[in-house]
Amino acid sequence: MTAHSIPAHAQLTLPAPAKLNLMLHILGRRADGYHELQTLFQFLEHGDELGFSTRQDGVIQLHTEISGVPHDSNLIVRAARQLQNASGCSLGADIWLEKRLPMGGGIGGGSSDAATTLLGLNHLWQLGWDEERLATLGLGLGADVPVFVRGRAAFAEGVGERLQAVELAEPWYLVAIPQVSISTAEVFADPELTRNTPAITVRSLPEGGGHNDCQPVVEKRYPEVRNALNLLNKFVLAKMTGTGACVFGSFPNQGDADKVSRQLPATLPSFVARGCNRSPVHLQLEKLVSEGNA
Ligand SMILES: C[C@@](CO)(OP(=O)(O)O)[C@H](O)COP(=O)(O)OP(=O)(O)OC[C@H]1O[C@@H](n2ccc(N)nc2=O)[C@H](O)[C@@H]1O
Ligand SMILES: Nc1ncnc2c1ncn2[C@@H]1O[C@H](COP(=O)(O)OP(=O)(O)O)[C@@H](O)[C@H]1O
Structure with a gap:
């Protein structure tokens, strides 16, 4: 459709x-x-x-x-x-x-x-x-x-x-969308940003999958993001993506993610989606090419 x-x-x-x-x-x-x-x-x-x-x-x-x-x-x-x-x-x-x-x-x-x-x-x-x-x-x-x-x-x-x-596990994610737009430039310009995290290798990813160095700076500047993290943290380990504003948590199935989504306040919109290691656009283009060649 x-x-x-x-x-x-x-x-x-x-x-x-x-x-x-x-x-x-x-x-x-x-x-x-x-x-x-x-x-x-x-x-x-x-x-x-x-x-x-x-x-x-x-x-x-x-x-x-x-x-x-x-x-x-x-x-x-x-x-x-x-x-x-x-x-x-x-x-x-x-x-x-x-x-x-x-x-x-x-x-x-x-x-x-x-x-x-x-x-x-x-x-x-x-x-x-x-x-x-x-x-x-x-x-x-x-x-x-x-x-x-x-x-x-x-x-x-x-x-x-x-x-x-x-190749990562492909859990279901609940993504909450605090109603603020955050400038990437502003986050990177913050004097309090941590800029010296030691390098890791992909094989030595810490327990819990690593953290987001931008998160403390954004939490300090944007109460909306801090509140969203606090709300989500009641149910699941919540993290911010990129330079914000969205925050997310992972669940073993769609039902569990939906259940938490329904408990969030109307002021905090959210969506639930499966994580995937192959982009849907590539899967669709491959399908088109194979149909064209059929
Ligand atoms: C940090 C990420 C992680 O995914 O944040 P999100 O944008 O997704 O939140 C991205 O790589 C963001 O990439 P992109 O969105 O292209 O950044 P830009 O708009 O070019 O960056 C805006 C400004 O942020 C600063 N900047 C950006 C990326 C970077 N690695 N170092 C920086 O210092 C620069 O001052 C740049 O001029
Ligand atoms: N097609 C587009 N979709 C979204 N944003 C766009 C687009 N073209 C230009 N922009 C500009 O890029 C900015 C960052 O876009 P977006 O990718 O949505 O955010 P983020 O990098 O935080 O995920 C927007 O605020 C907008 O000004």
């Missing part, structure tokens, strides 16, 4: 899943001001959805407005134009977006939209770019774009560009 913002005549409809940072350690600061991280990414079976159709006139037109994000700044449009320029493709695209993920929530909606655009247009325009090339292009749009392009749960280092695929 096609989501309602996406017309039935769209040639290709693909998911743009959310991600969680199951841990996020900050190891240091580079000369250019960016922070060296170690983080563990896993995807969720929940996200935005994008529709694409080829245009012959070369125009890139996103038909869905996101409030506060001008058309030309939208990561979808920027990703499409960069791929068009870098590949020398003369085709354009009509694009529609079903936006479900909260913005500035640390669950990667914008980066995932950009990655799905790169993967979708590579397919539709028949460019034949491999994931390595798409991920390199994606890194220029945001540090989290490469992991979405690669589509495998990963231990990431550097600013998120050095990826090592990992």
Whole structure:
């Protein structure tokens, strides 16, 4: 079934899943001001959805407005134009977006939209770019774009560009969405941020899966996030993802996660989704390719 913002005549409809940072350690600061991280990414079976159709006139037109994000700044449009320029493709695209993920929530909606655009247009325009090339292009749009392009749960280092695929348990997650938007830049600029966590290896992940160095800074600045963590911690070990605002806990099955979700106050929206090691967008593209070859 096609989501309602996406017309039935769209040639290709693909998911743009959310991600969680199951841990996020900050190891240091580079000369250019960016922070060296170690983080563990896993995807969720929940996200935005994008529709694409080829245009012959070369125009890139996103038909869905996101409030506060001008058309030309939208990561979808920027990703499409960069791929068009870098590949020398003369085709354009009509694009529609079903936006479900909260913005500035640390669950990667914008980066995932950009990655799905790169993967979708590579397919539709028949460019034949491999994931390595798409991920390199994606890194220029945001540090989290490469992991979405690669589509495998990963231990990431550097600013998120050095990826090592990992096989993790795939529990159900309850993700609560405090009603604040947090600026990543502001969190990284905080003088109280811990910036010297010792490096670990993926094999020596601490008991409990590691922590998030951004969490204390965000908890201090945003009572909404602190309250959400306190509420969720009554039921399960709760952590923040990325630079916030979303917080999450894991459960062995959907029923247990739903039960806790129903006990959260109406002021704290939430959703329940399965964690997955393969991105839903890759599974769908593989299906399309195998059907095409059948
Ligand atoms: C830290 C993560 C973990 O997933 O946070 P979330 O954005 O998902 O919450 C991401 O890697 C975020 O990546 P991304 O979202 O691309 O960051 P940007 O918008 O480029 O960063 C905004 C600003 O934050 C600072 N910044 C960002 C990433 C980083 N590794 N070190 C930094 O110091 C820089 O000042 C940068 O200008
Ligand atoms: N397609 C898009 N979806 C979401 N945000 C976008 C998009 N294009 C540009 N942005 C901008 O990127 C910012 C961060 O986006 P998002 O990925 O939702 O947050 P986070 O990185 O915290 O997970 C937004 O606040 C918005 O200004």
